[in-house]
Amino acid sequence: MEELSGTVLAGRSFEPIRGRVVVEEGRIASIEETETTSTDIVLPAFVNAHTHLGDSVAKEAAVGLSLDDAVAPPNSLKHRRLATADRSDLVSAMHRTLRFMQRTGTASCLDFRESGVAGARALREAAASLALDPFVFGSGDRSVLDVADGYGASGANDNDFADQRAACEERDLPFAIHAGEPDATDIHPALDLDPNLLVHMVHAEREHLERVAEQSVPVAVCPRANTVLDVGTPPVRELLDHTTVALGTDNVMLNPPSMFREMAYTAKRFDVTAREVLRMATTAGAEIAGLDCGVVAPGRRAALVVLDGDSDNLAGSVDPVRAVVRRATELDVKRTLV
Incomplete structure (x- = not known):
């Protein structure tokens, strides 16, 4: 089991959830709202x-x-x-x-x-x-x-x-x-x-x-x-x-x-x-x-990108979705889970 914490852009609406994504055997087991100090942004690959x-x-x-x-x-x-x-x-x-x-x-x-x-x-x-x-x-x-x-x-x-x-x-x-x-x-x-x-x-x-x-x-x-x-x-x-x-x-x-x-x-x-x-x-x-990816949701394949929300580029961003789309670059990628 693995946990990815931070701001999770969940579901088809990319709703920002403060918490974690739990991954088991290559699939998303759950998305849990919980307190976290992580500044990472977790989104679908x-x-x-x-x-x-x-x-x-x-x-x-x-x-x-x-x-x-x-x-x-x-x-x-x-x-x-x-x-x-x-x-x-x-x-x-x-x-x-x-x-x-x-x-x-x-x-x-x-x-x-x-x-x-x-x-x-x-x-x-x-x-x-x-x-x-x-x-x-x-x-x-x-x-x-x-x-x-x-x-x-x-x-x-x-x-x-x-x-x-x-x-x-x-x-x-x-x-x-x-x-x-x-x-x-x-x-x-x-x-x-x-x-x-x-x-x-x-x-x-x-x-x-x-x-x-x-x-x-x-x-x-x-x-x-x-x-x-x-x-x-x-x-x-x-x-x-x-x-x-x-x-x-x-x-x-x-x-x-x-x-x-x-x-x-x-x-x-x-x-x-x-x-x-x-x-x-x-x-x-x-x-x-017909690929089993593209959304962060329970049961889906764990194809995820983790961005450093505290990078010099992204720190201070107000809207995480807008920040990912309009501001983020390859240098902000902390990890890719494919």
């Missing part, structure tokens, strides 16, 4: 809802490039680098990125892994010695589903993904697809595939939002990457009003996979509350992938 970990072999290589030149298949800088990368170098680079994520509070990520079966296997190898277990959205033909947890499509304008969608249906695996990143032309075709997850939706309009609500399709947004690639600003408030919205960091080539940076950017840029942003960074991604 993050679930990064959209990453491209293969980009770890080309960090900062695409500075100043457009979306097409930087990351679009099949001839962008990213795909050229992936095609020529030595496998051991690729695995090592992804492992180091995953290790950074684990050390800074992330329990899992929903990764769009390029390069088919070989790419999915490389990511499994990169994560093998870590507690962080990525949810792998594979690419290529339907055979990737022998290795991956689901299928991740680049975009409905790039290819015909009907066969891969059918294969996911046959195996009861999720199908995710990029949509509405450069423009709105691929959103309706993506929705026609009845996806389990849409990524980006920067250019979503009312008609798209209504379909998203009707089909109950969750959306992963990546505001920092959208800014770097200069593709626009996702309608985060409107998306939240229509469906479940999760937060991702997108390409490692463009940004570090820091959920702290993504939360702060989102909270300060959009008409959203701190609790909504924290839910986007934790609960939403976990629910989309």
Whole structure:
């Protein structure tokens, strides 16, 4: 048995409770209100809802490039680098990125892994010695589903993904697809595939939002990457009003996979509350992938982050939820329990 004391951000509402979390055999046994002198803040570990970990072999290589030149298949800088990368170098680079994520509070990520079966296997190898277990959205033909947890499509304008969608249906695996990143032309075709997850939706309009609500399709947004690639600003408030919205960091080539940076950017840029942003960074991604984490509640997996509430950065904060979302950094992480 283990106890984590301090201010616990409990349940789906992240209600601050002064007390402790009791952990037994890797699960949360109870949350107890009690007097404590601890200044720690205990919250659910993050679930990064959209990453491209293969980009770890080309960090900062695409500075100043457009979306097409930087990351679009099949001839962008990213795909050229992936095609020529030595496998051991690729695995090592992804492992180091995953290790950074684990050390800074992330329990899992929903990764769009390029390069088919070989790419999915490389990511499994990169994560093998870590507690962080990525949810792998594979690419290529339907055979990737022998290795991956689901299928991740680049975009409905790039290819015909009907066969891969059918294969996911046959195996009861999720199908995710990029949509509405450069423009709105691929959103309706993506929705026609009845996806389990849409990524980006920067250019979503009312008609798209209504379909998203009707089909109950969750959306992963990546505001920092959208800014770097200069593709626009996702309608985060409107998306939240229509469906479940999760937060991702997108390409490692463009940004570090820091959920702290993504939360702060989102909270300060959009008409959203701190609790909504924290839910986007934790609960939403976990629910989309069917992971048993993302909330501090009895019976749930003990995937937790402990922040030093008395750090030079966080000391004196009045609202612990706002402090976590808008102010906290990786330097404030005291411990990650994954």
